[in-house]
Each structure stands twice: as structure tokens, then as C-alpha cells.
Amino acid sequence: MDFQFIGQEIYRLIENLYPICRSITGDGFRTSMRILKDQIPLELHEVPSGTQVFDWVVPQEWNIRDAYVMNSRGEKVIDFQKSNLHILNYSVPFQGKVKLAELKEHLFSIPEYKDWIPYRTSYYKANWGFCLSQKDLDCLEDEEYDVFIDSTLEDGHLTYGEYLLEGELEDEFLISCHSCHPSLCNDNLSGMSLATYLAKYLSTQKLRYSYRFLFIPGTIGSITWLCLNEDSASKVKHGLVVACVGDPGNMHYKKTRHGNAEIDRAVAHVLEHSGDGYEIMEFSPYGYDERQYSSPGFNLAVGNLSRTPHGRFPEYHTSADNLDFVKAESLADSFSKYLEIINVIENNKKYLNTNPKGEPQLGKRGLYSLMGGRKDASHFEMALLWVLNLSDGKHSLLDIAERSGTPFSSIHEAAKALRDCGLLIEC
């Protein structure tokens, strides 16, 4: 597979989504879902404002057309049209003259990074505000400003996108990504775009598990989905929350609440054999939507696989998380690792050695000649012997890969060769 090309495609999709002002509700979110719909047959759901979802209520829908702060010379000193991060996300409509001291109560900046615009939200408290660089803030003169925010916050809907790719089993693998951030690339867009290309690729494959892709607003989206799918959520046997997969940092995996679920072991195995640096972190009830999937009433085996985790890179939630910060090569690498993990889960079956008394004679079955010309003959031979020895109906291929210290792909290849000559049958 041409991962380099896929990395570039994922990057291109990020470029298309980047200019849109998304939020947890509203037309920016819908427009983004329509762009994804050009790639995969996404189903869009609209949940009315005011819908009770467990302990939460679906909020009013927010839309914005324009916003600025203008000085007495008629210059827009803060302009939403230049960056959608300038508006405090979910700002209520406002129009009026405001003195600098009062305006400052509604301004947000980052003193440590003078050129960057922060990303701030006020979803659940009615407020208005602007975000700007510290440099621009320092330039504001003590005068009266015209503040204009052309937004609406009214009853409407919460939108989310869902795509179920049916496999042989009803058991599901959940891929979930928050899709509610405006122009931010690593946090949000990298996850949305990688998930889209995973779905697109998997739709061409014969699958054992069914794959459910969710493109949802953070927190309220996963809570809404869980509430609307309370009875069927237990079909999810494995899951990954995708976010921050485009920066050049090492992979980081946050384990599921279970701590030793099949997905935890599959991710650890793939990262261990990748040859690249990585870190595995224990579960904690903070982070992305894995928090909701892991709430005790659901306890789904959903982990979070990122490169540099949220909050651990200075560009996080600032205008510096932009198109320069994410790289096609990093996206390609993340994509290939996600695919490898899925490959482990798809093929992690248990087999029975049909000739368990003494080792079967491999030569007469052509398995020696199979090994003959190979550079890694002894490696493959060892994989055959491990699979034969541990295929007693109790050990899965991942068990065997872990115990033998052999990459899953080699163990899987050995199992295929043994099955083809009748030495293994699937349990």
C-alpha cells in the first residue's frame, strides 16, 4: 500500500476542512460532515436542542456569520474573517460601544506565546468574547470600541455523523473522533481526516468485525450517542478515540478502563514491534470521548491513540496548531499503525493443532521448501513451531505473538501456512 500517498490525501482533506468555523452544533459542523460525505457514505443525525441525554441536555444551536472589534478610526482590530479562532466559540450575539477596560474582560490571549491566538469556548455559560494574540492586545489603545458579533444561539439541532461498515460479526470496533473544533489541525482535523480514510480503506476489505465510525462534538456528542444507543452500545468490543495524529511526535496510547483488553494488547504489541519510540499511559478519567465510553454504566473497551497527547504540545488549542504543524508523513505513519492494530484484532483467532502428538513433519508438507530461500527462514520456522505448540484451542495468535516475542504479522503468516496444509483448524 502506498502510505505516502494516503498521508498526502489525509493532509489534503485537512486543508479542505481547515477554514470552516466548527462548533459543537451549527452549520460549520454540518458543512464539515458534507465534505466527509464526499469520501464515505456518512449518515447525518440531527438531535433537537433540549433533548435530555442522561444528565445533560442538548444545547441550543450556535451559528456565526461575522464578528469584529473596531477602533475609533474605523479599523477592525480583531476580525473574525481573518481567523475563526478570534471569536470566543459559542459567543452570544452582541453589538455596542465598549471602553477598553470593559472590553478586556472579554478578551483572551496567551502571554507566553505573543503571536498565537488561543482557542476558547463558552458552551454552557452565556458569554461573548474575542481571542487575540498578546501582541495585538498590547497594541489596543485606551479608547472606546465598536463591538459587533453577528451570531445566533437558538433552538435547533446537534448534528453528528455515523458510518457503520458491516462485517461478518455483529461485534463492533468503534472509531470515534471529536469534530467540533474550528481551524485547528492536529487536535480535531487530523483525527477526522484519518478516520475518514480508514473507513474508506476498510470499506474495500472483507471484514470480520463491524466498524462504527463516529464524527461527533466532544463530550456532548458521545453522551448523546450513548444515550440514543444505550441498548446496542455493548456490541462495541474494541474501540479507539482518534485525535492528534498528525504531529511529528511519538505515538502515545492511553489504555482502556479495563487495562488489559484485547485492544490494549494489540496496540502495545504493534507499537513495541514498530521500531519507533512510543509511550503507553494508564487509563485516567480525563481526556477525549473515551471518558464517556468508559463511564461505569458502559465500560466499553475504548482507548485513545494519539501522537503527542492533548495539552502536551504548546501549539495545542492555539492558532499554531495549523497546516504547518501537521505533516503528511506523520499522518501516513499514524494511518499505517492504526491499520496494523486493526489487522491484529481482525486476525486474532484461536486454532487447534490437528497433529498435537509430537511435532508434525514439516518437510513432507512443503513447509521446509517454503522456508528454504527465505532470508528470515529461521524466524519463520520459529513462528511455525510456536503456532503449532500453542495452538491448543486456548491461546490466540496474539497470545502466541506476545509469548514468543514475535511480530503478530509473522505469527499470522505462519498460522495461514499451517492451516493451508491442514495442520491447524480454527476453533
Ligand SMILES: [Zn+2]
Ligand atoms: Zn481540543
